[in-house]
């Protein structure tokens with residue numbers, strides 16, 4: 001493999017360290033110059049032009065290009081989203097610069113969530129890498145490609161904490177752990193903005209969905225969120241704050257309500273918390289259609305009232321706006337919205353454009369006329385090597401009995417399953433400007449890896465589901481799922497025939513990408529029956545059975561884990577997915593991914609997350625007892641815990657010690673443990689450190705991740721691994737929402753997942 005040249009290619013995409021440390025936007029002299037510039041500009045603007053700046057518009061059936069052109073020329077549009085090629089963006093910017101009275105440039109935004117043209121693994125997969133550098137690399141490449149397409153902003157990172165795998169959007173976020181997601185939030189903002197969102201190669205981040213969208217009741221999309229202030233501050237808000245602290249230029253407001261008040265009409269959220277307490281200075285953007293949804297939420301009488309509520313609550317820009325321009329002038333005239341409220345929002349938008357460098361050069365990311373690529377989808381514009389390097393790190397080995405994996409490249413392999421040869425599925429949802437025909441399926445990856453040394457016998461084996469109503473649902477907006485009309489048994493027979501001729505069976509099963517998306521909540525998180533029938537038939541052949549899972553959420557895999565000899569979780573691994581999975585299946589890369597969300601045994605256990613509070617009657621594995629917090633009709637605890645993932649080698653952890661039995665305020669102690677590679681392959685382990693505050697003024701979680709180190713060891717090698725603990729790691733919100741560490745006893749747990757750990761303890765004075 002040519003990984004050496006990958007490294008040199010990557011160096012051009014590194015995060016500029018001089019900038020990564022500090023908040024890039026609006027500081028010092030820059031902020032003063034900006035204020036003067038924007039104030040002067042606003043003096044020349046009419047009320048209508050100011051309102052125009054607050055409208056974020058997308059081309060679509062209701063909004064043809066001609067209508068947009070008209071709106072741009074009249075100064076009625078502030079920014080555009082969903083336009084993603086340089087020629088299209090240039091044409092619109094030309095209209096603003098040539099036809100509008102004040103020549104205020106537009107900005108261009110898009111959902112670049114896990115890649116732009118080169119699609120990286122979905123965010124949940126990225127989190128599974130437990131590798132912040134790899135995650136940063138995916139963000140840098142995405143920003144570079146988005147900027148090369150002329151974009152100025154991405155609606156990302158999505159940092160909603162997710163503890164309910166029924167919610168399809170868990171695929172877009174980084175999982176259940178507040179500490180880990182907060183780290184990634186900063187990494188992603190730094191990667192996108194790279195110190196200065198105006199520079200070619202950078203885009204402004206707009207963190208979403210503010211706030212608490214991941215906690216929708218029952219995992220049903222758009223549903224209500226009702227949450228105690230303590231849980232909110234402790235568990236759900238920190239990742240957004242981490243993104244804001246890292247300088248995210250934008251914040252997208254969530255669609256849900258929070259304790260009865262929709263986020264879009266929530267001045268506590270958007271003014272008090274975000275602006276006054278967190279000091280956010282950028283723009284807030286409503287989510288798609290969220291303003292008119294205030295009527296259905298039951299807090300606005302009509303569209304006019306909804307507009308009044310949104311703007312006075314602190315929503316600057318209206319996404320897919322239908323009503324800001326229609327109603328704001330009248331609301332101002334009638335004294336229901338003050339002009340200063342419009343000025344405040346308009347100033348935020350103009351400041352943002354200033355920070356994007358658009359007043360200096362409206363074509364900053366576009367480059368000169370004539371520089372546009374001849375072929376937007378040219379292969380040369382992709383970053384395949386980077387995508388493969390990152391994707392390999394995101395794969396999680398869940399089971400590997402009898403050394404079924406890695407596979408021999410000389411074997412005859414039956415490759416079956418509805419996702420085995422699906423270019424659309426491997427990209428995952430929100431695949432931005434990625435082109436399905438450029439993505440590598442498992443079939444292609446495996447065939448390439450073995451060349452003419454082995455035979456791959458492919459059969460589809462099953463449809464993702466036989467339920468036509470679900471297929472229709474998945475195909476409503478794009479022809480995403482190809483439905484095979486042959487009788488299911490015929491497809492299974494074909495797969496069994498292939499299996500009978502093979503040494504090993506690889507079945508690619510799970511969910512098609514549209515099942516793990518916005519508006520894709522599931523009441524049942526098992527693999528659909530059509531695929532289970534296939535798995536059962538393959539199992540009956542007696543051939544070693546490898547399940548390669550493609551899914552965007554934790555699935556309930558109790559039955560599958562009994563059928564399979566090996567299981568590899570691959571999420572949706574992106575443009576280079578098939579190659580990356582082949583690297584792992586054949587042992588060219590030893591898997592090291594870890595689960596960023598708990599995998600429950602059944603849907604009935606949800607919510608199930610590792611960092612829960614204790615109860616007064618905790619369930620204990622050793623001595624379960626009747627009157628304990630448990631289900632009597634199911635084994636308790638997860639099928640696979642947070643932080644879990646195997647390797648082709650084995651590791652042992654021993655001799656956990658602390659450098660001191662007590663930690664001084666502002667001091668540091670170090671946990672040390674010996675990690676040994678006890679197997680036959682070189683490989684990487686993720687040593688995880690969890691803390692527990694044993695007694696505090698409020699109940700604290702049974703354990704919380706506070707540090708980890710990914711350590712590469714050669715077969716037989718051992719190393720002492722050190723993980724520091726400081727007072728900051730012990731801090732939490734008390735009942736009065738004060739942040740601090742309380743004295744007393746703390747447990748330190750170190751393990752290779754969140755469940756199997758060694759313990760020590762110390763005190764804080």
Ligand code: BGC
Nearest residue numbers: 111155208209252287288518
């Ligand atoms: C989603 C957002 C997304 C927006 C624009 C909405 O439906 O909730 O996450 O950024 O659409 O595409």
